[in-house]
Amino acid sequence: MIQEELFTSGRNIPNIDPSLEIWHWPIAVYLFLGGLAAGILFFGALIYILGKEDTYPTAVKSASIIPPIALSLGLLALVYDLTHPLYTWQLYTTFRIESPMSWGAWVLLITTPLSFLWTFSYYREVYPKLEAKLKVFNRFNFLKTVEKFTIKNRKNIAYALIPLALILGVYTGILLSAFNARPLWNNAILGPLFLVSGLSTGAAAIILLSKTKAEKHLFGKIDLGLIIVELALITHMIMGYFSGSQVQLEAMQLLVNGDFTLMFFGFVVLLGLIIPGFLELLELLGFKVPVVVPALLVILGGLIFRFVMIEAGQLTRFLY
Amino acid sequence: MRYAMVIDTLKCVGCSDCVVACQTENDVPIGYCRDWITETVDGTYPNILLELKSERCNHCANAPCVRCCPTGASHIVEGGIVLVTAEECIGCGACIESCPYDARYQHPDGYVDKCTFCHHRLQKGQLPACVSVCPTKCMYFGDLDNPNSEVSLLLKNRKHKTLAPEAGTDPHVFYLI
Numbered sequence: 001m002i003q004e005e006l007f008t009s010g011r012n013i014p015n016i017d018p019s020l021e022i023w024h025w026p027i028a029v030y031l032f033l034g035g036l037a038a039g040i041l042f043f044g045a046l047i048y049i050l051g052k053e054d055t056y057p058t059a060v061k062s063a064s065i066i067p068p069i070a071l072s073l074g075l076l077a078l079v080y081d082l083t084h085p086l087y088t089w090q091l092y093t094t095f096r097i098e099s100p101m102s103w104g105a106w107v108l109l110i111t112t113p114l115s116f117l118w119t120f121s122y123y124r125e126v127y128p129k130l131e132a133k134l135k136v137f138n139r140f141n142f143l144k145t146v147e148k149f150t151i152k153n154r155k156n157i158a159y160a161l162i163p164l165a166l167i168l169g170v171y172t173g174i175l176l177s178a179f180n181a182r183p184l185w186n187n188a189i190l191g192p193l194f195l196v197s198g199l200s201t202g203a204a205a206i207i208l209l210s211k212t213k214a215e216k217h218l219f220g221k222i223d224l225g226l227i228i229v230e231l232a233l234i235t236h237m238i239m240g241y242f243s244g245s246q247v248q249l250e251a252m253q254l255l256v257n258g259d260f261t262l263m264f265f266g267f268v269v270l271l272g273l274i275i276p277g278f279l280e281l282l283e284l285l286g287f288k289v290p291v292v293v294p295a296l297l298v299i300l301g302g303l304i305f306r307f308v309m310i311e312a313g314q315l316t317r318f319l320y
Numbered sequence: 321m322r323y324a325m326v327i328d329t330l331k332c333v334g335c336s337d338c339v340v341a342c343q344t345e346n347d348v349p350i351g352y353c354r355d356w357i358t359e360t361v362d363g364t365y366p367n368i369l370l371e372l373k374s375e376r377c378n379h380c381a382n383a384p385c386v387r388c389c390p391t392g393a394s395h396i397v398e399g400g401i402v403l404v405t406a407e408e409c410i411g412c413g414a415c416i417e418s419c420p421y422d423a424r425y426q427h428p429d430g431y432v433d434k435c436t437f438c439h440h441r442l443q444k445g446q447l448p449a450c451v452s453v454c455p456t457k458c459m460y461f462g463d464l465d466n467p468n469s470e471v472s473l474l475l476k477n478r479k480h481k482t483l484a485p486e487a488g489t490d491p492h493v494f495y496l497i
Contacts, residue, residue, distance in 0.1 A: 083411030084430035090391040101390035181420040318420040
């Protein structure tokens with residue numbers, strides 16, 4: 001006869017057990033914004049280094065306004081989710097090489113100001129009307145010096161931003177995969193998956209803002225490639241759970257045959273990847289497709305993906 | 321020196337005295353606790369086995385909470401005890417997410433708190449509060465590095481297990497079975 005565990009009492013600690021799910025929506029929003037910023041920064045810096053900033057101006061110039069805003073909002077969300085926020089500065093008294101969160105804290109500390117400098121160097125070029133109204137450069141003379149400095153150093157900033165953006169994108173996934181107590185998160189593919197998803201949302205945001213056909217076309221192609229890679233990585237992730245230990249099999253059930261199946265396969269995989277990928281393919285083949293639709297779907301899918309992973313991951317555990 | 325706790329599940333009656341002693345000794349706020357009792361019924365009727373045990377932080381040798389901590393607030397001190405420095409903790413929750421035993425919680429004051437093996441009592445040569453009050457004397461505490469200590473001898477002579485060894489954390493709370 002099969003042995004079965006009939007019953008294990010929970011711990012029944014009213015203030016702890018219901019609140020073990022301690023990461024809430026700000027973390028999911030931050031992971032999304034971090035990936036989005038990483039994607040735009042990566043493409044902007046890469047295209048600048050390749051010397052194509054006039055052919056693809058959105059990626060380098062006008063979309064560069066998104067990363068500083070996204071990173072600032074993301075950082076606010078992160079601090080909001082801390083329970084001891086007045087001690088946040090403790091992150092910067094040490095660097096812990098084993099802690100992904102420490103890596104993230106330091107990378108953000110460097111990337112966020114660089115993203116501000118990057119977009120600032122294009123401020124007068126992209127928003128001449130706004131400047132004519134605000135006249136901040138006339139009022140504060142030192143801004144001209146800063147602008148001169150940033151324009152002179154654009155190439156250096158770009159070279160710094162490429163590895164920083166990649167680390168930022170990967171870290172949003174590694175942050176979760178380092179937790180061996182949460183079987184849904186604890187797999188090595190989460191880092192690349194979050195990076196690719198971040199790059200894909202970044203490309204989609206550039207498509208949304210772009211005004212030239214050539215640029216929409218290029219980023220449509222890039223996005224399609226990224227979607228295919230992302231689908232492959234998701235397949236590998238599921239395969240990994242499938243051949244994993246009991247706790248991973250149970251974790252997989254949440255995504256494959258459980259509370260998150262509709263959200264994951266319906267909204268993330270189908271609406272957020274397969275349908276926009278198909279629409280982008282049609283567009284590339286010459287059919288008339290409003291590229292806004294797949295771009296928005298990709299961004300929305302990326303956001304839902306973070307929510308699913310954060311919520312579902314915290315339900316998976318070893319004991320009880 | 322390597323501190324370890326050994327708990328005899330055959331002697332434990334699940335009275336929760338250890339839980340109350342810990343709450344009193346460590347001034348744990350109401351509704352929270354650093355140790356707790358679980359009751360497991362295993363098997364198929366009529367061949368069933370009841371197991372009661374007191375659980376807490378396992379003071380792992382390969383502690384994921386220490387690895388994940390971005391500020392170094394979670395650290396390991398002499399004797400392998402995992403401690404949290406409240407003034408360095410930002411309350412990010414990484415350690416709570418990384419603990420397979422769910423042994424950590426967010427203190428109402430913001431920082432993360434958990435069992436310390438009563439580090440302050442050990443320094444005075446006393447046993448942890450939970451061990452010292454156990455009415456059935458089912459809990460043992462001592463140094464694993466000393467082959468003649470009570471815990472070393474118990475682990476040498478009795479069948480025992482740890483919780484979730486598959487998590488790879490090398491836990492140091494042992495259960496005699």
